[in-house]
Amino acid sequence: MFPETIETERLRLEPRRPETVDLDACYRICSSDPGIDEVTEYVTWDPHETKKETLEFLERGRERWEDREAASYVIRPREGEDGAGEIAGFGGFSVDWDRRTAELGTWLRKRFWGQGYSGERAAVLVEVAFDDLDLEVVAVSHHPDNDNSRRAIEKYVDRLGGRREGRLRNTLTFLDGSVHDEVRYTISQSEWREATS
Numbered sequence: 001m002f003p004e005t006i007e008t009e010r011l012r013l014e015p016r017r018p019e020t021v022d023l024d025a026c027y028r029i030c031s032s033d034p035g036i037d038e039v040t041e042y043v044t045w046d047p048h049e050t051k052k053e054t055l056e057f058l059e060r061g062r063e064r065w066e067d068r069e070a071a072s073y074v075i076r077p078r079e080g081e082d083g084a085g086e087i088a089g090f091g092g093f094s095v096d097w098d099r100r101t102a103e104l105g106t107w108l109r110k111r112f113w114g115q116g117y118s119g120e121r122a123a124v125l126v127e128v129a130f131d132d133l134d135l136e137v138v139a140v141s142h143h144p145d146n147d148n149s150r151r152a153i154e155k156y157v158d159r160l161g162g163r164r165e166g167r168l169r170n171t172l173t174f175l176d177g178s179v180h181d182e183v184r185y186t187i188s189q190s191e192w193r194e195a196t197s
Contacts, residue, residue: 035110
């Protein structure tokens with residue numbers, strides 16, 4: 001159902017599973033990578049405290065894939081890119097089949113910020129959602145205070161024909177129990193086709 005491997009000009013995406021991601025390397029990144037506190041500041045997970053948490057993260061990726069709930073990928077720069085073959089981050093989409101909607105999500109290690117990887121990953125996943133899965137809408141959101149995500153998302157949503165829908169109140173729940181707003185954007189299949197034809 002979901003593509004096993006996706007390659008873009010600069011990135012290779014493979015399923016987020018214990019079989020495709022080295023547990024020790026992933027744990028180091030998710031627990032103590034330089035900048036991990038900045039990476040997790042505006043997302044719904046905290047740096048991992050145990051290797052078991054990291055294993056559960058990878059297993060959840062496989063389970064949701066097999067249940068057709070989500071396509072989650074490890075993102076690696078391709079040959080010729082700085083850090084080729086390393087884990088740059090993770091990204092993918094969850095699917096609401098009844099609403100024919102995919103919800104994008106991603107996070108990148110700080111050393112890979114500012115290189116356009118988020119937009120490159122988004123463009124190919126939007127294409128999968130519309131061309132392969134025939135979904136109607138792709139949505140993406142960010143915490144209102146996350147300026148880095150806002151800039152990246154606004155740039156690729158505009159390029160892909162979408163728009164900012166607005167601020168949704170009290171929709172993000174962090175691990176500490178705090179509740180936050182999110183800013184949501186959507187791209188419809190017809191808007192995408194018109195923008196990319």
